[in-house]
Structures are given as C-alpha cells and as structure tokens.
Amino acid sequence: MTDINEADQGAVLIGIGGCGRGMVQSWLPRLPEGVRCMAMERDKREFVTSKLFEHRIILTGVKSKSSTVEYAESVQKELKASLQAHLPELDQQLAGSAPVILVAGLGGVIGTWGSQLLCNHLIAREKQVVTVLVMPFGFERERVKVAEAALPGFDGAAHRVLCFNDYLIKHTPDGTSMQDAFEIMNTKAFDLMSFP
Numbered sequence: 001m002t003d004i005n006e007a008d009q010g011a012v013l014i015g016i017g018g019c020g021r022g023m024v025q026s027w028l029p030r031l032p033e034g035v036r037c038m039a040m041e042r043d044k045r046e047f048v049t050s051k052l053f054e055h056r057i058i059l060t061g062v063k064s065k066s067s068t069v070e071y072a073e074s075v076q077k078e079l080k081a082s083l084q085a086h087l088p089e090l091d092q093q094l095a096g097s098a099p100v101i102l103v104a105g106l107g108g109v110i111g112t113w114g115s116q117l118l119c120n121h122l123i124a125r126e127k128q129v130v131t132v133l134v135m136p137f138g139f140e141r142e143r144v145k146v147a148e149a150a151l152p153g154f155d156g157a158a159h160r161v162l163c164f165n166d167y168l169i170k171h172t173p174d175g176t177s178m179q180d181a182f183e184i185m186n187t188k189a190f191d192l193m194s195f196p
C-alpha cells in the first residue's frame with residue numbers, strides 16, 4: 001500500500017512540520033474518500049487557528065529551532081517530552097487497524113524528529129506505518145546532514161517513500177516563486193506515488 005491514491009478506507013494521513021503540512025494540504029482535494037487528515041506542528045499561530053485538518057497536535061513545549069546534527073540529541077529530548085502528553089489522545093485517534101501515513105520533510109526540527117518519534121511509537125503499537133519523507137535541497141547542507149542522520153531511524157516502517165527536492169524542483173518553471181514552487185513540487189510528489 002504505497003499507492004496513496006488507493007489508500008485504504010480509514011487510513012490516516014499525518015502531515016508533520018512545515019513540509020509535511022504543505023504536502024498534505026496540496027493533496028487534500030485529490031485524496032480518496034475516507035482518508036482522514038491530521039497534522040502535527042509546533043505552537044504556531046497560523047497552525048493553531050487553521051481549520052484544514054481534522055485533528056491537530058500542537059507541540060507547545062518545543063522551542064528549539066537549531067537543526068544541526070550537533071543539536072539532534074537535545075532537540076529529540078525536547079520533542080519527546082512534548083509529544084508524550086499527546087500520546088493518549090493520539091492513540092485514541094489512531095485506534096483500529098487502518099494504516100497511518102506519516103508525511104514530513106527532513107532536515108528541520110519538527111518534521112524530522114517528530115515523524116521519527118511518531119513512527120516508532122506507532123510501530124511499537126503494532127500499527128502499519130507508511131512514511132513519505134522529503135529530502136531537503138542539496139544546497140541546504142546542514143539540513144541534508146540532519147536528514148541523512150535521521151533516515152535509519154525510520155527503518156521499521158512497513159512501506160517507505162523517499163522524495164528528493166532536488167528532483168521535484170526540476171518540474172517548476174524558471175522564475176516560479178518559492179510558494180508556487182512548493183505547490184507544484186507537492187503535487188508532483190503525489191503524482192509520483194500513483195504511477196501504475
């Protein structure tokens with residue numbers, strides 16, 4: 001079940017961090033009926049007030065913005081502590097046997113470590129987990145290092161899709177604004193997951 005276009009009834013899609021939310025938002029109009037969409041993000045005003053997602057997890061305790069390999073351990077601790085309080089509510093939301101699809105961009109704080117923690121929490125709960133992860137642009141050197149350091153931590157997922165921004169950007173015309181480029185790239189990522 002890596003084909004999101006044929007996602008099982010009741011599958012839950014969770015966008016985590018800026019990229020994860022952006023991806024799920026771009027996919028919303030094209031998702032099969034019955035797929036539930038959730039998001040997890042730090043305590044950002046626009047996220048707190050957003051009505052886009054059926055359920056939101058707001059990580060109020062995460063203040064750290066430093067996304068380098070050097071800070072990875074302390075950032076993970078901070079995230080773990082913040083996520084802990086949400087786990088009962090999350091387990092309740094995700095009760096049942098439907099697969100959970102985690103969508104996140106790697107390289108930053110919330111997407112990288114939030115999705116990894118959630119992935120491993122759900123695997124320990126014997127959930128079927130699919131990860132859709134996005135590698136940062138090559139020019140985001142520090143973020144690429146973080147992403148590469150994080151990747152092995154997702155090994156337990158049943159199915160994995162890895163997208164590369166360096167590839168997705170090739171589908172955007174020259175002069176496209178970053179916001180429009182991300183929209184095109186997110187749509188392309190969806191298309192790539194649905195080839196026969």
Ligand SMILES: Nc1nc2c(ncn2[C@@H]2O[C@H](COP(=O)(O)OP(=O)(O)OP(=O)(O)O)[C@@H](O)[C@H]2O)c(=O)[nH]1
Pocket residue numbers: 016017018019020022023042065067104105106107108109110111112134135136137140143165168182183185186
């Ligand atoms: N394809 C695509 N890539 C994105 C998008 N937004 C961000 N990215 C990429 O994803 C990487 C991670 O960025 P974010 O998802 O914004 O980071 P985050 O998880 O919110 O991290 P923090 O803000 O540090 O907590 C970036 O370095 C970009 O390369 C998006 O909408 N689409």
Ligand SMILES: [Mg+2]
Pocket residue numbers: 017018108110
């Ligand atoms: Mg962010």
